[in-house]
Amino acid sequence: MSVAKVGTRTDFPAEPPEHPTAPYLRMERIPHVWCPGCGIGTVVQCYATALGRSGVDLDKASVVSGIGCSGRAAGYLKLDGFHTTHGRAIPFATGLKLGRPELQVTVFSGDGDLTGIGGNHFIHAARRNMDLLVILINNFIYGMTGGQNAPTTPLSARSSTMPFGNFEPPFNVPHLAASSGAAYVARWTCLHIRRLTWTLEEAIQRRGFRLVEVIAPCPTLYSRLNKLGTGLDGMSFYHDNAVIRHGADTRELAIDFQKGIVCGKFVDEEKPTFSELMDEHYGRVLGEKYVPMPASGGWQHG
Amino acid sequence: MKADPAGVLTGAHYLDGDFACGEGAMAAGCRFVAGYPITPSTEVVERIARRFPLMGGTFIQMEDELASMAAVVGASWTGSKAMTVTSGPGFSLMMENIGLAAMMETPCVVVDVQRGGPSTGLPTMVGQGDVMQARWGSHGDYEVIALTPQSPQEAFDLTIDAFNLAERYRVPVMFLMDECVGHMTERVVIPEPGAIEVVPRALTAKPPAEFEPYRIDGGTIPEFARAGDGYRFHTTGLTHDERGYPVMSAGCQESCVRRLLDKIQGDADRIVRFEEEGTDDADVVVVAYGITARVARLAIEQARRQGVKVGFLRLIVLWPFPEKRIRELAGSVGAFVVPEINYGQIVLEVERCAGGRCDVVSVTHGGGAVHDPAKITGEILAAGAVAA
Amino acid sequence: MDSGERVEVRLTGFGGQGVVLAGHIIGRACAIHAGKNATLIQSFGPEARGSACSATLAISDGPVLYPYITRPDVLVAMSSEGFEKYRDELAPEGILVYEQDLVHPTVREGQRAFGVPSTRIAESLGRAIVQNLVMVGFFGAVTGLVPVEALRQAVEHSVPAGTEKLNLAAFEKGFEYLGGAVDQPVPEVLLPSLGGAPA
Numbered sequence: 095m096s097v098a099k100v101g102t103r104t105d106f107p108a109e110p111p112e113h114p115t116a117p118y119l120r121m122e123r124i125p126h127v128w129c130p131g132c133g134i135g136t137v138v139q140c141y142a143t144a145l146g147r148s149g150v151d152l153d154k155a156s157v158v159s160g161i162g163c164s165g166r167a168a169g170y171l172k173l174d175g176f177h178t179t180h181g182r183a184i185p186f187a188t189g190l191k192l193g194r195p196e197l198q199v200t201v202f203s204g205d206g207d208l209t210g211i212g213g214n215h216f217i218h219a220a221r222r223n224m225d226l227l228v229i230l231i232n233n234f235i236y237g238m239t240g241g242q243n244a245p246t247t248p249l250s251a252r253s254s255t256m257p258f259g260n261f262e263p264p265f266n267v268p269h270l271a272a273s274s275g276a277a278y279v280a281r282w283t284c285l286h287i288r289r290l291t292w293t294l295e296e297a298i299q300r301r302g303f304r305l306v307e308v309i310a311p312c313p314t315l316y317s318r319l320n321k322l323g324t325g326l327d328g329m330s331f332y333h334d335n336a337v338i339r340h341g342a343d344t345r346e347l348a349i350d351f352q353k354g355i356v357c358g359k360f361v362d363e364e365k366p367t368f369s370e371l372m373d374e375h376y377g378r379v380l381g382e383k384y385v386p387m388p389a390s391g392g393w394q395h396g
Numbered sequence: 397m398k399a400d401p402a403g404v405l406t407g408a409h410y411l412d413g414d415f416a417c418g419e420g421a422m423a424a425g426c427r428f429v430a431g432y433p434i435t436p437s438t439e440v441v442e443r444i445a446r447r448f449p450l451m452g453g454t455f456i457q458m459e460d461e462l463a464s465m466a467a468v469v470g471a472s473w474t475g476s477k478a479m480t481v482t483s484g485p486g487f488s489l490m491m492e493n494i495g496l497a498a499m500m501e502t503p504c505v506v507v508d509v510q511r512g513g514p515s516t517g518l519p520t521m522v523g524q525g526d527v528m529q530a531r532w533g534s535h536g537d538y539e540v541i542a543l544t545p546q547s548p549q550e551a552f553d554l555t556i557d558a559f560n561l562a563e564r565y566r567v568p569v570m571f572l573m574d575e576c577v578g579h580m581t582e583r584v585v586i587p588e589p590g591a592i593e594v595v596p597r598a599l600t601a602k603p604p605a606e607f608e609p610y611r612i613d614g615g616t617i618p619e620f621a622r623a624g625d626g627y628r629f630h631t632t633g634l635t636h637d638e639r640g641y642p643v644m645s646a647g648c649q650e651s652c653v654r655r656l657l658d659k660i661q662g663d664a665d666r667i668v669r670f671e672e673e674g675t676d677d678a679d680v681v682v683v684a685y686g687i688t689a690r691v692a693r694l695a696i697e698q699a700r701r702q703g704v705k706v707g708f709l710r711l712i713v714l715w716p717f718p719e720k721r722i723r724e725l726a727g728s729v730g731a732f733v734v735p736e737i738n739y740g741q742i743v744l745e746v747e748r749c750a751g752g753r754c755d756v757v758s759v760t761h762g763g764g765a766v767h768d769p770a771k772i773t774g775e776i777l778a779a780g781a782v783a784a
Numbered sequence: 785m786d787s788g789e790r791v792e793v794r795l796t797g798f799g800g801q802g803v804v805l806a807g808h809i810i811g812r813a814c815a816i817h818a819g820k821n822a823t824l825i826q827s828f829g830p831e832a833r834g835s836a837c838s839a840t841l842a843i844s845d846g847p848v849l850y851p852y853i854t855r856p857d858v859l860v861a862m863s864s865e866g867f868e869k870y871r872d873e874l875a876p877e878g879i880l881v882y883e884q885d886l887v888h889p890t891v892r893e894g895q896r897a898f899g900v901p902s903t904r905i906a907e908s909l910g911r912a913i914v915q916n917l918v919m920v921g922f923f924g925a926v927t928g929l930v931p932v933e934a935l936r937q938a939v940e941h942s943v944p945a946g947t948e949k950l951n952l953a954a955f956e957k958g959f960e961y962l963g964g965a966v967d968q969p970v971p972e973v974l975l976p977s978l979g980g981a982p983a
Contacts, residue, residue, distance in 0.1 A: 193428050
């Protein structure tokens with residue numbers, strides 16, 4: 095009777111099997127810039143999985159980011175990717191979508207980029223019901239620049255520019271989106287991987303302005319400045335404090351420092367997008383004279 | 397290739413400069429415009445908003461000029477020709493994403509109908525104070541091309557040229573009108589579509605596996621792939637390598653930014669455009685642009701009647717600046733006289749190129765009106781007396 | 785101001801009278817239908833929507849270099865306020881064309897004044913809004929600056945589609961009001977009118 099000897103196995107493949115997310119990533123750019131314990135990579139993984147499951151044509155999918163830690167996401171996804179200016183991901187994506195209407199455009203950026211410097215674009219794109227999926231990663235702080243206060247920093251939380259604690263009331267992001275006219279609004283934390291993936295898959299298949307907020311830990315800055323421990327401690331906190339309330343009134347979704355985080359899908363409405371409203375309106379007013387932009391873009395392509 | 401007939405309103409029209417500019421854009425194949433209302437430029441987008449639905453174009457009034465410029469850069473990456481339109485205060489806001497367009501090498505046209513500044517200044521009145529901002533307004537080093545029309549007819553003709561240059565060099569092209577030309581109505585003759593030459597977006601023929609968005613293969617301008625064609629490229633406003641990936645190093649900065657400069661500076665002889673008259677034996681040469689060129693021509697006629705040998709150099713392309721020609725002329729003339737509706741901007745370039753070899757006289761005007769031609773005539777006569 | 789024969793015209797009135805459209809039609813007639821050059825400048829900003837608004841034309845057989853006017857040869861006044869604002873700039877030999885029910889004109893020696901009840905004529909056609917077209921017709925007859933056929937073509941091209949007939953009717957009424965075709969000599973100087981209705 096022979097006994098296999100530990101440590102003598104020789105039948106390894108020449109290359110390890112490809113990671114299931116690899117086809118969606120620019121593997122030559124890995125490792126990424128994000129800190130250990132950061133939640134952004136998790137969201138990228140969920141998005142890539144959702145994209146694969148959704149069956150959309152990846153050649154027609156574009157991702158647009160602004161500036162900041164989350165803004166780097168566009169650089170790792172193997173799609174047409176645009177890493178733009180601070181706060182301008184949504185208007186850039188608006189041009190991209192309207193310039194070639196058949197594109198599936200996702201904006202991937204952070205809370206400071208989208209609701210601070212880009213706040214005006216956020217509410218107007220929601221108002222127009224622009225056909226964009228916006229994934230907003232909320233870590234309550236400006237990470238890339240060193241932990242400054244954000245429009246989402248909870249009251250009393252410390253940041254490098256609010257060293258004695260924040261006294262500015264923060265945005266309730268889902269409520270901001272919903273009250274501005276968003277067609278789809280949901281929130282999860284980085285802990286809710288399966289639910290987040292499922293929500294993103296659903297959101298990819300919806301139309302109009304879709305906001306998915308993801309609460310993510312920033313162990314390097316937010317957690318350290320507020321003595322909240324490691325990324326794993328952040329996950330434990332979500333585990334103990336996140337509650338799922340689908341359809342909750344968005345007015346009740348404000349986040350207080352280290353208090354409960356209400357998650358779920360809050361808005362899911364079928365309503366015409368900017369382009370549909372435009373086509374319908376011009377079609378009615380101008381009749382046969384109306385020439386919509388072709389799905390493949392404006393005049394003159396090779 | 398020839399213009400798309402859907403965008404060309406062939407015939408003789410009585411149009412203001414703003415409308416003519418809008419017609420030029422549509423004739424050039426522009427099918428995406430994002431803008432925010434601002435006097436005295438708004439008529440450009442009003443014209444486009446009325447006509448775009450008939451030709452497959454999309455106009456969107458954005459929430460501000462930051463968004464307008466960002467949307468234009470985004471739209472251009474789909475291959476659609478894109479433009480925005482503004483005036484001084486909005487031009488200031490657009491600088492952020494004009495820099496992005498320069499860095500990403502995005503063809504687009506930015507129309508600035510200049511009014512008096514600074515700040516809110518003179519919303520309904522003429523100025524030419526944005527010419528340096530057009531060149532230097534965004535941070536860091538980059539090159540742009542800027543054109544300046546002197547009439548509604550040129551507002552039409554040069555807008556087409558602006559689009560063609562944007563395509564050829566993959567740069568944001570500044571179209572510097574002024575309120576006077578923008579709001580002045582004159583005859584504008586729009587040719588048949590077959591007589592309008594337009595430069596289409598040149599899309600790469602390489603398969604995706606061989607394509608890198610900023611590889612130049614010995615040239616100066618990379619090939620273009622548009623979003624949605626399967627290239628899965630990446631582009632960024634960060635300093636980047638040939639793959640469009642961020643590289644934070646002095647070496648990459650040198651190769652990335654240097655090429656943004658070289659592709660324009662190295663081809664300046666082909667881009668530079670001016671109109672020259674009577675300079676051969678001139679003692680004085682007047683350098684002017686936009687509406688001031690017309691007023692200056694009147695002054696030149698008056699000065700010639702008084703016996704001064706005065707030539708004229710009208711700048712059509714402002715940036716890149718015609719350095720070579722100014723340098724040559726500086727060796728043979730006594731003085732340059734430079735009237736402009738600002739407190740002396742292009743005159744600084746003339747001085748730089750003249751290099752002290754002749755006098756350079758700045759004829760300033762703060763804005764709100766054009767020069768009194770007599771003032772320019774007086775400066776020509778004074779300069780002529782010294783030179784003779 | 786430019787080399788060659790140059791005629792300067794200012795049109796003035798109150799917002800809503802169609803001053804700019806009147807200027808546009810005259811300019812278009814010259815520049816598109818009569819082989820001249822004509823540069824139209826309109827006043828912008830609050831004054832374009834408020835009381836006295838104005839449009840100016842520089843018309844020349846040669847190029848128009850200087851776009852603004854300095855000493856109008858013709859002042860078309862559709863409102864009292866506009867007339868008061870611009871009366872002093874009229875050239876010494878200039879012609880005043882005015883809405884005689886609204887403007888109480890005075891002219892200096894050497895200047896001539898021609899009044900027309902353009903609003904009432906327009907009202908008689910059923911639409912006061914075409915007052916400006918009556919004035920354009922009258923302007924054409926008084927000045928002979930541009931052939932009447934060029935003006936007619938400019939009217940047709942410049943007014944909203946579907947309103948050509950009414951606008952042309954107003955134009956003809958204004959043109960006929962002087963009582964003759966343009967190739968007749970301009971009538972003798974009319975003394976300053978006191979604004980009385982014509983007999």
